[in-house]
Amino acid sequence: MKILLISSSPRREGSLTFLLANEVLRGCADNESVEAETIYLSDVKIEFCRSCEVCHKDIDSCSIKDDISMILKKMLESDGIILASPNYINQVTASMKALFDRSSHFIHCKRLLGKYIAGVISSGGGQDKGVLDYMMQYSHICGAQYSGGTSSRVPIGKEKMEEAYLLGKQLVSDIKEKRIYPEQIENIEKIKGYFKKIIQIRSSDWGEEYQYWQDKGWL
Ligand SMILES: Cc1cc2nc3c(=O)[nH]c(=O)nc-3n(C[C@H](O)[C@H](O)[C@H](O)COP(=O)(O)O)c2cc1C
Numbered sequence: 663m664k665i666l667l668i669s670s671s672p673r674r675e676g677s678l679t680f681l682l683a684n685e686v687l688r689g690c691a692d693n694e695s696v697e698a699e700t701i702y703l704s705d706v707k708i709e710f711c712r713s714c715e716v717c718h719k720d721i722d723s724c725s726i727k728d729d730i731s732m733i734l735k736k737m738l739e740s741d742g743i744i745l746a747s748p749n750y751i752n753q754v755t756a757s758m759k760a761l762f763d764r765s766s767h768f769i770h771c772k773r774l775l776g777k778y779i780a781g782v783i784s785s786g787g788g789q790d791k792g793v794l795d796y797m798m799q800y801s802h803i804c805g806a807q808y809s810g811g812t813s814s815r816v817p818i819g820k821e822k823m824e825e826a827y828l829l830g831k832q833l834v835s836d837i838k839e840k841r842i843y844p845e846q847i848e849n850i851e852k853i854k855g856y857f858k859k860i861i862q863i864r865s866s867d868w869g870e871e872y873q874y875w876q877d878k879g880w881l
Contacts, residue, residue: 663693663695663696663697663741663742663834663837663838664696664697664698664699664739664740664741664742665687665690665691665696665697665698665699665740665741665742665743665744665833665834666698666699666700666701666736666737666740666742666743666744667683667684667686667687667698667699667700667701667743667744667746668700668701668703668733668737668743668744668745668746668758668761669683669700669701669702669703669746669747670703670704670745670746670747670748670754670755670757670758670761671704671746671747671748671755672704672755672757673704674702674704674705677748677784678748678784678814678816678817678818679746679747679748679782679783679784680702680746681784681818682746682782682784682812682814682818682822682823682826683744683746683782683826685823685826685827685830686744686746686780686782686812686826686827686829686830686833687700687744687830688827688830689826689827689828689829689830689831689832689833689834690742690744690830690831690833690834691830692830692831693834696834699736699740701733701736703755703757703758703761704757706728706729706732706733707728707729708728708729708730708733708757708760708761708764709726709728709730709760709764710760710763711760711763711764711766712725712726715867715868717766717767718766718767718770718864718867718868718870718871719867719868719869719870719871720870721767721771721870721871721874722734722735722767724764726764730761730764733761734764734765734768737765737768737774738773738774740777741777741778741837742777742778742779742780742809742833742834742836742837743774743777743778743779743780743806744779744780744781744782744830744833745758745779745780745781745782745797745800746781746782746783747782747783747793747797748783748784748785749783749784749785749786749787749789749790749793749813752789752792752793753793753796754793754796754797762800765804767871768804768805769803769804769857770857770860770861770868770871771871771874771875772804772805772850772854772857773804773805774801774804774805774806775804775805775806775850776805776806776840777805777806777807778806778807778808778809778833778836778837778841779797779798779800779801779806779807779808779809780808780809780810780811780812780829780830780832780833781793781794781797781798781801781808781810781811781812781813782811782812782813782826782829783797783811783812783813783814784813784814784815784816784818785813785814785815785816786815786816787815788813788814788815790813790815791813793813794811794813797811798811802846802849802850802853803853805850805854807836807841807842807843807846807847807850808843808846809829809832809833809836810829810832810833811829812825812826812829854880858875858880858881861875861881862881
């Protein structure tokens with residue numbers, strides 16, 4: 663089982679969000695079959711999406727040659743993803759948003775279907791619900807279920823560390839049991855229905871994405 667932690671604080675291992683996220687990872691890694699990997703977004707280069715639509719025409723490719731293909735590939739290869747971001751003005755960091763924007767093909771083709779995502783936030787003020795909800799929304803539009811989220815204002819207390827550890831256990835258990843959260847699946851299907859119409863309307867522009875939907879028997 664592969665778990666990928668994507669950590670977006672520029673403070674890398676000094677980051678308090680990473681401290682919390684690492685506890686989620688510790689909860690995951692208590693299971694012997696877990697192979698964990700961390701990507702620090704501060705170590706990689708992700709330019710802003712240019713909306714060229716190349717990834718919709720020729721899937722798994724991008725006109726910008728930076729680190730995005732490597733990261734998207736690792737996301738596709740993982741069973742579970744931990745998204746960890748500090749709260750920056752009631753949002754994820756710009757680096758994480760840039761990653762989300764560059765994964766637009768995942769959204770069109772629900773490429774994270776069958777995977778599980780956990781969200782982690784830290785902040786100065788502790789008003790993080792909206793940011794965690796956004797991470798859940800991102801999970802669903804990509805087809806993934808959301809195992810849950812944890813957030814803490816700083817400094818991070820013992821109970822929050824315990825909550826993070828348990829979230830890691832939950833993530834692994836969801837993957838193992840292939841857990842179905844009925845309300846989440848309903849939402850994922852609803853979003854998929856919306857995208858079905860768009861894929862049909864744009865079939866002549868987005869050849870490979872249309873083909874992907876056809877191959878899946880979704881049209
Ligand atoms: C650009 C910027 C914007 C921030 N915006 C908020 C905010 O809107 N609300 C809040 O509670 N904290 C905010 N903070 C504080 C950080 O979320 C907080 O210090 C966080 O724990 C940093 O995480 P890190 O140690 O992982 O980098 C902001 C910090 C920065 C640098």
